[in-house]
Amino acid sequence: MAVRSSAVGEDGESASFAGQYETYLNLVGAEAVVAAVARCWESAHSEGVLAYRRQRSQPTDNIQLAVLVQQLVAADISVVAFSANPVTGDREEILINANWGLGESVVSGTVTPDTHVVRKLDLTVIERKIADKRRMTVMVPNGVQEVTVPRPMRRQPVMSDAQAVEVARLARTLETQMGWPADIECVYQGEKLYLLQCRPISTMRNC
Numbered sequence: 001m002a003v004r005s006s007a008v009g010e011d012g013e014s015a016s017f018a019g020q021y022e023t024y025l026n027l028v029g030a031e032a033v034v035a036a037v038a039r040c041w042e043s044a045h046s047e048g049v050l051a052y053r054r055q056r057s058q059p060t061d062n063i064q065l066a067v068l069v070q071q072l073v074a075a076d077i078s079v080v081a082f083s084a085n086p087v088t089g090d091r092e093e094i095l096i097n098a099n100w101g102l103g104e105s106v107v108s109g110t111v112t113p114d115t116h117v118v119r120k121l122d123l124t125v126i127e128r129k130i131a132d133k134r135r136m137t138v139m140v141p142n143g144v145q146e147v148t149v150p151r152p153m154r155r156q157p158v159m160s161d162a163q164a165v166e167v168a169r170l171a172r173t174l175e176t177q178m179g180w181p182a183d184i185e186c187v188y189q190g191e192k193l194y195l196l197q198c199r200p201i202s203t204m205r206n207c
Contacts, residue, residue, distance in 0.1 A: 001027045003036040005043070006066040021049065021065070025102065026072055026139045033069060040067045073194050074139060075187035077158050078103035081167050083175035083182040085117065086201055091181065093126075094118040094168040098158040101136035102144055103185055103196070110146060111135045114158045118168035125161045133158070159188075166193055174198050 005021035022043040024036040043049065044065040053063075078099055085093040097106055097113040105111040111134060117127035136149045159167075167186060170193070174182040178198065185197040 001033055002068075002070045002072040003027060003033060003040055004068050004070070005040055006068050025104070025144045026142065028142055032142065037067045037069070041065055072139075073187050073189050073196070075102050075189055075194075076100070077163075077188040078106055078137075079159070079167055079186050079188070080106050080113075081171045081184050081186070082201055083120070083171040083184075084201060086183075086203060092120050094120055094171050096159070096164055096167055096171075099133055099136060100149060100153060100158060101138045103187065104137040104144065105135050105146060107185070116159065116161075116164040116168075118164060120168070120172055123165050123168050123172070125164055128157075128161075128164075130155060130157050163188065163193075170195065 002023070002025050004023040022036075022040045024040070027033050027036055044063045049063075078101060079096060080098075080103070081094060081096045083094055084091040085095045087095065094117070096116040096118065098116070099106045099111050099113045106113050112131040113133065114131050115127070115129040116125055118124065119126050133149050133154050135146050137144050137146050170186065171182055171184055174184060178200075181201045183199050183201045184195065186193055186195045188194075
């Protein structure tokens with residue numbers, strides 16, 4: 001199972017709280033899940049969270065934090081995609097980052113991921129950069145661990161162009177349905193694409 005936060009004010013257009021609350025992955029058994037839920041609640045009052053809230057003029061008392069308990073998808077590939085390019089501010093481009101394994105290495109920034117840029121209008125891949133991916137997050141008994149990527153996989157493309165287009169189509173659809181530029185997390189298990197999260201892009205340059 002995966003245990004993760006869903007707080008009031010989290011993942012909004014002005015603040016994302018990414019990485020501020022605790023997330024626990026690959027938990028097995030009721031006792032492990034219950035303990036992780038308690039630790040997730042406690043993280044709402046950590047010094048880091050309180051400082052982040054003060055910086056954004058958000059209240060630091062009576063913080064309301066729900067905790068989601070979800071089935072964990074054993075990801076082969078993890079993807080973070082933006083339905084507008086947050087680096088250049090171009091709303092006609094979809095930016096996709098991808099790495100092997102679970103998504104923690106991409107979200108936490110411990111790896112330089114592969115990058116695809118897709119033109120939103122016709123879903124054409126207009127740029128791809130294949131990184132030297134040194135780290136990946138994998139499942140281990142009762143948790144996850146960051147490990148070294150096997151050497152043959154480091155310079156191997158994580159995603160095909162067809163997969164990049166599939167992810168871009170999903171990001172474009174969510175932007176239309178939600179009414180704001182979307183920041184999404186998704187994974188491939190085999191050939192199947194799973195959407196894990198959708199939130200507004202909290203920072204857009206030149207927009």
